[in-house]
Amino acid sequence: MKISTMKELLDAEVACCEENLDRHVYSACGSDMMSDVLAFVKDQAVLLTGLVNSQVIRTAEMMDMVCIVLVRSKLPTPEMIELAQESGIVILTTKTRMYDACGILYSNGLVGNKVKE
Amino acid sequence: MSEQVIFTFDVDGDDFTSAGQASSQVKRNLRQLGIAPDIIKRVSIAMYEGEINMVIHAGGGTANVAVTEEYIEIVLSDQGPGIKDITQAMQEGFSTAPDDVRSLGFGAGMGLPNMKRYTDYMDIQSQVDVGTTITMRVNLPS
Ligand SMILES: Nc1ncnc2c1ncn2[C@@H]1O[C@H](COP(=O)(O)OP(=O)(O)OP(=O)(O)O)[C@@H](O)[C@H]1O
Ligand SMILES: [Mg+2]
Numbered sequence: 287m288k289i290s291t292m293k294e295l296l297d298a299e300v301a302c303c304e305e306n307l308d309r310h311v312y313s314a315c316g317s318d319m320m321s322d323v324l325a326f327v328k329d330q331a332v333l334l335t336g337l338v339n340s341q342v343i344r345t346a347e348m349m350d351m352v353c354i355v356l357v358r359s360k361l362p363t364p365e366m367i368e369l370a371q372e373s374g375i376v377i378l379t380t381k382t383r384m385y386d387a388c389g390i391l392y393s394n395g396l397v398g399n400k401v402k403e
Numbered sequence: 404m405s406e407q408v409i410f411t412f413d414v415d416g417d418d419f420t421s422a423g424q425a426s427s428q429v430k431r432n433l434r435q436l437g438i439a440p441d442i443i444k445r446v447s448i449a450m451y452e453g454e455i456n457m458v459i460h461a462g463g464g465t466a467n468v469a470v471t472e473e474y475i476e477i478v479l480s481d482q483g484p485g486i487k488d489i490t491q492a493m494q495e496g497f498s499t500a501p502d503d504v505r506s507l508g509f510g511a512g513m514g515l516p517n518m519k520r521y522t523d524y525m526d527i528q529s530q531v532d533v534g535t536t537i538t539m540r541v542n543l544p545s
Contacts (some may be wrong), residue, residue: 321511324448337508341455344423345508348430348447350440365420372427 287311287396289353289376292332295390296355300365301377308374309352314356314396316388320345328399334387336360343369352376356382408436408470414454414479421506425466426451429430429477436470438543445521446475446541451480452514453537454474459504460484462536472481485531493519493527 290307293300300307314332323333323345333346334355343366345356349355351377356362362370362377370377378386393396410432412425432446438446445501450466457464470477486492493515500510519525524540 318508319511320508321513324452325511325513325517339507340420341423341508343450344427346544347427348423348444348451 287391287394288372289378291394292355292379292391292396293378295381295394296378296380296387298355298378298382299378301356302370302384303363303374303376306374306376311353314388315393315398316384317365318384323349324364327384330398331362332391332396334384334391336384338363340365340369341374342366343375346370346375347373353378354385355380358381408432409470410466412468414457414463414466414481416458416461416481417491419458422455422458423451426454429466429468432468433470433475438475442475442543444542449518449539449541450477450479451457451522452518453477455509456479456514457483459484459500459509464534471472472543473545474542477522477539479539480534480536482534485535486527486529487531487534489529495538538541 289309301309311331313330315327316334318335318337320341331351332353333351334357335342336358339362358400359381413424426447433443461481464481467478491497495516496511496512498510504510522539523542526538529535
């Protein structure tokens with residue numbers, strides 16, 4: 287799925303790295319605990335979260351993720367935008383809540399564990 | 404074991420926002436050295452967990468990363484409170500992190516076991532009231 291498709295499905299705004307909306311992603315994960323993301327996530331390229339601090343971007347960066355979706359109308363801090371730009375990570379923001387956002391993406395084919403590239 | 408490339412960083416213990424800077428810089432440096440992406444990812448995650456631990460549990464410290472022909476070695480040293488029982492600290496789910504750390508997205512007690520999982524070698528030296536030094540290595544393919 288293209289990141290631009292995720293944006294449409296979630297009726298999301300782009301907070302940074304709009305130039306990377308054409309990138310394809312194949313799997314996603316959702317969590318507010320970065321500890322768990324670091325410990326349990328494997329190759330998922332998208333992180334959905336309601337947590338807002340710079341370590342969300344750092345975590346995504348270390349795990350080679352390409353897109354972060356902030357759910358429940360959360361907005362990124364200036365530091366988050368700066369860090370995301372350094373790594374080319376797209377930040378989407380949506381009013382949709384975590385459970386619904388995950389469900390919408392999942393039912394449109396964005397699975398939890400990568401099946402194929 | 405001929406040439407070594409060494410990176411050294413101070414990790415600021417007062418600033419949660421800037422935590423991860425050293426790991427991020429190492430990630431960039433390893434990319435420049437042409438190290439394989441899967442190796443870089445393992446080093447980045449292990450070092451980042453250790454860097455965050457130094458910030459939230461030990462008031463900061465130093466990070467040294469050496470790249471040899473055989474492996475990448477990360478040494479994290481702090482003068483924090485030390486770890487009383489290392490076996491217990493290595494257990495998944497064991498954490499002494501206070502609630503404010505948990506509200507920042509950390510403190511699940513998964514960091515140390517995750518560092519072990521992503522590296523080929525890990526050693527913890529720690530003394531209560533003196534500090535902690537963690538050495539990790541990720542082997543490079545020959
Ligand atoms: N550098 C350190 N100095 C002192 N204590 C430490 C240090 N690193 C870890 N610890 C102790 O070991 C425990 C387990 O560490 P671990 O990284 O596994 O979990 P955590 O940091 O509490 O949570 P998480 O890593 O999941 O965010 C910590 O809660 C803390 O008590
Ligand atoms: Mg930890």
